[in-house]
Amino acid sequence: xxxxxxxxxxxxxxxxxxxxxxxxxxxxxxxxxxxxxxxxxxxxxxxxxxxxxxxxxxxxxxxxxxxxxxxxxxxxxxxxxxxxxxxxxxxxxxxxxxxxxxxxxxxxxxxxxxxxxxxxxxxxxxxxxxxxxxxxxxxxxxxxxxxxxxxxxxxxxxxxxxxxxxxxxxxxxxxxxxxxxxxxxxxxxxxxxxxxxxxxxxxxxxxxxxxxxxxxxxxxxxxxxxxxxxxxxxxxxxxxxxxxxxxxxxxxxx
Amino acid sequence: xxxxxxxxxxxxxxxxxxxxxxxxxxxxxxxxxxxxxxxxxxxxxxxxxxxxxxxxxxxxxxxxxxxxxxxxxxxxxxxxxxxxxxxxxxxxxxxxxxxxxxxxxxxxxxxxxxxxxxxxxxxxxxxxxxxxxxxxxxxxxxxxxxxxxxxxxxxxxxxxxxxxxxxxxxxxxxxxx
Numbered sequence: 001x002x003x004x005x006x007x008x009x010x011x012x013x014x015x016x017x018x019x020x021x022x023x024x025x026x027x028x029x030x031x032x033x034x035x036x037x038x039x040x041x042x043x044x045x046x047x048x049x050x051x052x053x054x055x056x057x058x059x060x061x062x063x064x065x066x067x068x069x070x071x072x073x074x075x076x077x078x079x080x081x082x083x084x085x086x087x088x089x090x091x092x093x094x095x096x097x098x099x100x101x102x103x104x105x106x107x108x109x110x111x112x113x114x115x116x117x118x119x120x121x122x123x124x125x126x127x128x129x130x131x132x133x134x135x136x137x138x139x140x141x142x143x144x145x146x147x148x149x150x151x152x153x154x155x156x157x158x159x160x161x162x163x164x165x166x167x168x169x170x171x172x173x174x175x176x177x178x179x180x181x182x183x184x185x186x187x188x189x190x191x192x193x194x195x196x197x198x199x200x201x202x203x204x205x206x207x208x209x210x211x212x213x214x215x216x217x218x219x220x221x222x223x224x225x226x227x228x229x230x231x232x233x234x235x236x237x238x239x240x241x242x243x244x245x246x247x248x249x250x251x252x253x254x
Numbered sequence: 255x256x257x258x259x260x261x262x263x264x265x266x267x268x269x270x271x272x273x274x275x276x277x278x279x280x281x282x283x284x285x286x287x288x289x290x291x292x293x294x295x296x297x298x299x300x301x302x303x304x305x306x307x308x309x310x311x312x313x314x315x316x317x318x319x320x321x322x323x324x325x326x327x328x329x330x331x332x333x334x335x336x337x338x339x340x341x342x343x344x345x346x347x348x349x350x351x352x353x354x355x356x357x358x359x360x361x362x363x364x365x366x367x368x369x370x371x372x373x374x375x376x377x378x379x380x381x382x383x384x385x386x387x388x389x390x391x392x393x394x395x396x397x398x399x400x401x402x403x404x405x406x407x408x409x410x411x412x413x414x415x416x417x418x419x420x421x422x423x424x425x426x427x428x429x430x431x
Binding site: 008021023136138141142143145154155156157158159160162165168169170171172173174175176177179180181182183184205207209210240241242250252254 | 404409411
């Protein structure tokens, strides 16, 4: 249809309760080697789901939640993710936390705010190894972009309008980097400020672009949880991104 | 037309102020470096009404940010090029900040900023390495019908599988398959 759309091979699978979308173009856009790399990425994501899902009763994280296992008894990846979450708790002054206290006073592990970005960053590795091939791997709208030629045509990432998902509020050309958006669209207010337990409502969505998906995903979620303080917090961390306020204002953070 | 020219002017000052602010908050004393990346804060919109709304967003954020920037650090711009409808290059004055000089150059075509080049900016935490790989977000207001087909992927608040079919991403995936 357009030059941009030409030559892009796409795949979609549902893993971890969300669509995993892959776009490839270039030497191995659509051949056996590309398919092999895509399947390897899916194997990785399914493994992450088996270990980290809070919905699967047999996952490591669920067993920790029920007190049936300690972190030391889990796959070492669980401790790695918990450590990332605890670092984020410190840098967000407590607004981001993977530990939640239930109404019954029990401390429960919910690393879902860290796992997605971290998982995609791991899963994309076999795709990045395809020579001469541009790839963009997205899990539910959070993605890693890579172009083989560092001066090549960037991936054009559209940022959805949280007030109207049929519209875009911004476009970010990305050659090598990651884009993550946190917001209340699609799922309702699912991000709460861990300091108060109250859902944050000042911001409709926060998009952060940077080198590592793990860190931009955490920062987007944290800024959303911080609400009115979110944009300033992103600037203090030298972040680049787009904030959509609940009242519809769109603000670039740079 | 007047509105569009004003929009370009306000966007230019936004860009300069943003970078003035940015470097004033960086924590590392640094040497000046040359860095280039394409992209802009403007909308590459196709209709007049869309340009109007994009302009409102861009200048709104600029004034917010500008309030925090030290006034003496902000650069002024040579805006003579932007009043004509043809392509031109606009180079901002060098802005001296605590951390080093900042200078921005814009390529303007009619009412659209087609490129932003950072001629100078202070190094901060290796950010220059990162920023070369992606561009500043371009604020736009557009629908899938208008320009969505030039988008490769869509980033939005978490798509659940249930909501996915209504999302823009599904349209892109379908178009590509």
